Amino acid sequence: MTTAENPTARHLDSAARELMEEMSRWPIFDPHSHINPHRPAARNFDEVLGYHYYTELAHASGMPAEQVDPGLDPRSRALNLAERLDDLDNTVQYSWLLEIARTFHQFPHDRLNPRDVADLYDKALREGDAAGAAWDQRVWDQSNLEAVFLTNEFDDSLEGWDTSKYVPCLRTDDLVLKLHQPRVAERLRRATGEDVGDLEGLRKAVGILFERFTSKGARACAISLPPDFVPSPAAPRRAVTPVRRALRGLDLRRDEHAEIRATVFWMLAEHCAEFKIPFDLMIGPIRDVYPAGVAGGRDLFDRRVSLHDYRELFNHFASVVFPVSTLSPDAGAELVAYSWIFPNVMPMGHWWYSNIPAFIAADLKARIQALPKVKLLGYYSDAYKLEFILPKFNMYRRILAETLAEEAIGGRGWTTERALELAKLILIDNPRRVFGFEAQRGPALV
């Protein structure tokens, strides 16, 4: 797509515009998403409007949660939400929506009213497998996607899609945080064929998962962790009994829960070392802080969190790369310092509540000023539907263009070419290298 068509590039100054124009021609390498590889693009506009960013913002501005109940038919749900869009038409999230409508559905206006949404709903409807697959391909092509990382539950079969495009990633929240739930243990047994009943069985099962995932092309292990989680070195003897009790669904004391979490987490890091894949850490969320919220809009955080709690992990697993995202926007500066010292800590993307231009711009500027360029893992979409990848990346590219225009070209007299070299490293080369898509260069960590 040309920049003239790119609404995010309209108002940049000339140096930034030139950078943005060039970046718009590049492929997108997206190292973290929640795309469903069996249904990557939206089959209807409710799958766009149903993104939790819209439902939660609409709910937070007064819409009852029932109006976007999963039980409703999609068109009604979309139209209910459409009634509330005006209330959030100032937000950056709304701007993604508008860019989707304009880029993929030829929507010509600057604001979406309920009637527009009804039209878009009808226009965007893709019924049947063939129409769906064609649409997936069209969005993929128009977005110029190169690779999109997934979020796969440990018992995902990883079958039925091209894993060089939709790259598997082993998500491990359930194993670490919910091992005591009978359903999780049962899923683990079924996924591995092992009668997992104790610590050794658990270790064997985890090994089977890593074996399967990496053999199917997985390029990362990932987890999101609450702010009060402190990874501590495995103490297998101390963990034996709690892990056995957990796997048998017995009641656990608070300290036993902590022991189990730390033990399983440490075991995962050991497997990342053994299987030579990065371990994405997404630090901060507390689940279900607002239980009456809409689906996906119930989690928040406690800002009192520090990477100092992770020092033993970073020290112990010197051979494992930890791409780190932090949830609380004010924790971003600390991540710069930890990435500056630890070879295996890399700042990754701008996550969720931090994925707002004001926060991205501040974090990005500090990262570019303070960290070796080979360590900057630019951005990921975190998207659930393919359509969101382009507008989110364009938001980031625009901030990157402005930052480089100001810092590098304006501030240091760099040429446009040199600024683009850095941009390419941040957006493409570094993620490719760190996630094993090319021969190693620079920090041979994995």
Next chain:
Amino acid sequence: MTTAENPTARHLDSAARELMEEMSRWPIFDPHSHINPHRPAARNFDEVLGYHYYTELAHASGMPAEQVDPGLDPRSRALNLAERLDDLDNTVQYSWLLEIARTFHQFPHDRLNPRDVADLYDKALREGDAAGAAWDQRVWDQSNLEAVFLTNEFDDSLEGWDTSKYVPCLRTDDLVLKLHQPRVAERLRRATGEDVGDLEGLRKAVGILFERFTSKGARACAISLPPDFVPSPAAPRRAVTPVRRALRGLDLRRDEHAEIRATVFWMLAEHCAEFKIPFDLMIGPIRDVYPAGVAGGRDLFDRRVSLHDYRELFNHFASVVFPVSTLSPDAGAELVAYSWIFPNVMPMGHWWYSNIPAFIAADLKARIQALPKVKLLGYYSDAYKLEFILPKFNMYRRILAETLAEEAIGGRGWTTERALELAKLILIDNPRRVFGFEAQRGPALV
């Protein structure tokens, strides 16, 4: 007043200037101040210079506290402080002072020397009730004020002024934090006519206060809370004894103090629900951190605070709107996230140590990018004298103009009209709606 006369608008770029020019014509709706409705504007220039911002900054730069002792005669106090103004002529607080002198007293210069202050003292002197009332009216008119919220102690009679202009607000710090002080219990008995001696008596008395305040036009309940305060659900049975002991002036254990605070606070929230008024939370101050300071200049904070401590409150009182201010500037990003998820949490103004352009601009940008526009409660003056409302609001309007010029007009291609719509929502429409000055629209929370 025209923009040409408005010193804060001189140096904006053209889009921002146009926005600022228009905003300067709007009325001011000020949802939080400490104005004394019986003496709203300053009767002499000491009442301007005596604002704690000046006395504390002068003291912090070396002036002995005695030089602004309340026992001194006002002219001497003003002249003492005038000697120190040079030391702080770089601050934004000084710029408010200059704007007051220029706007209300035709002061023509850019700096105030001690002789200027002597002249201003004489010129600004308003002796006698008639002169005072005329001056109040003139400042009100020239500032184009629409409504100014007060801070009323629970035993304020609320008599003797026009409550549609000076809107009562029930301030409840003493009830929550000082119930154990015999003087507070005594004031409560006198204010309610109840022989308050136990939890039930307390509940009855609080009901009487809410009844009286709302019947006299109060539109909010408000409280400032220390960073270590954690609101926890009422446990009436557990609170019975501590509350009775407190009301009888008996000694309390630390945990009893905490129990009483939580209980009274929860009771206030219950009354906000019942009487359908917002509960302004001002989170963060620790009183008397620097006891040797000047009056009003002794309080600070501990930055280790999180809204996560308020989750049970926000969940439990879904029908109560909580306009939230946080004191520590680095806590602003968390407030954005909580307002983004909780329908009843709204970010309100930029408070005290956060009321500095650098912090306002960062917070405002994030709020505008991330939050539904109907949730943005722009600004309040926190002023003690009427003269300060205009320069403080002009400071905010200027930052708002610059933010919208950059973000909305520059960044998204909005028209000036659309940017002004948003500005009006933030400055006027939302505060009017949330504090019950119009028919409900959007989030029908109260």
Next chain:
Amino acid sequence: MTTAENPTARHLDSAARELMEEMSRWPIFDPHSHINPHRPAARNFDEVLGYHYYTELAHASGMPAEQVDPGLDPRSRALNLAERLDDLDNTVQYSWLLEIARTFHQFPHDRLNPRDVADLYDKALREGDAAGAAWDQRVWDQSNLEAVFLTNEFDDSLEGWDTSKYVPCLRTDDLVLKLHQPRVAERLRRATGEDVGDLEGLRKAVGILFERFTSKGARACAISLPPDFVPSPAAPRRAVTPVRRALRGLDLRRDEHAEIRATVFWMLAEHCAEFKIPFDLMIGPIRDVYPAGVAGGRDLFDRRVSLHDYRELFNHFASVVFPVSTLSPDAGAELVAYSWIFPNVMPMGHWWYSNIPAFIAADLKARIQALPKVKLLGYYSDAYKLEFILPKFNMYRRILAETLAEEAIGGRGWTTERALELAKLILIDNPRRVFGFEAQRGPALV
């Protein structure tokens, strides 16, 4: 040096450029460094490239620590590091290096390749005392240095250099944090000639140190403190036994360690009061968080820190000036508030992990907007070699020029002259006054 030669001034807008041009002519007053007065400038380019900023960034981007092992010969070490410079050529730290090469060694290019470093190594070699001394003088003159504060261990003899240029400063980390180490107690005995064995002996020894340091021209006492340190008022009776045990090298309980630290720290503050010198507090570092790092690149922090922990200190020692630096960038706003209230708290420089333009600019803007100008202690180099003082100060001057151009000239209509008055206060007059280089003016605190 003219601005035309100054690479940091090339791209400023015209008002900022004019300010920067003038500031470039001013002398540099540097109130904190680690310069060795016996060998102030680098004797070879390894002493430039060996700065921990380069070794740690190179290591953090993949270079094995062995490649900069202190045991290697300097030329090999420099060439090893040169191979990694490309990986960090985006950083502000790299820009200091380039400015050193261009300013002091006539290096003409914008990027340093390994061959350039080899040439620079040979060119920058200064063998023999006379060549070294001449080079020291040349860097001093070309940088237009006025005074450079040192970091002197308590047992430094303070002999052999001009203490009016290289100003002694008593660094006290070892006394407070390591008194229990037999080597420290032994050094203290040797330095003071006292048989220090108990609290009274310790007090006498500290008095001797302050006497010696101040008589040799020391102008400050300084310490860096971990985030969990809480200064509490001395409780001599309680400290008697732990201090005696520490001085005898006996084992200590955790609470005894805390008691000793607090006691010695309080004793130092008492001596600062008695000897009328400022006590520089550098708050935040945790030592050896990454033990496998390169020398100087092993320390980090925990961002959960608050100045509220220092309230008793600031209150008790009203006559002692505390120039405060905080390590965690997000703690900067709190320092503004504490400096705004406490007469004896002054924000000093931008330290280490906070010494990045993005963080400096945010902190500086808030300080200039909110704090009396007489309290702003602009910048210090923290340098180990003389060559770094100029590029670091130029980085700061540039940010100061941009901030004043935007805030003061653009935002308030100040003249260039008035903006320069403020700049001079921040850069030169305030540090001179606070550290006793002129007759007192303004806050007569020391």
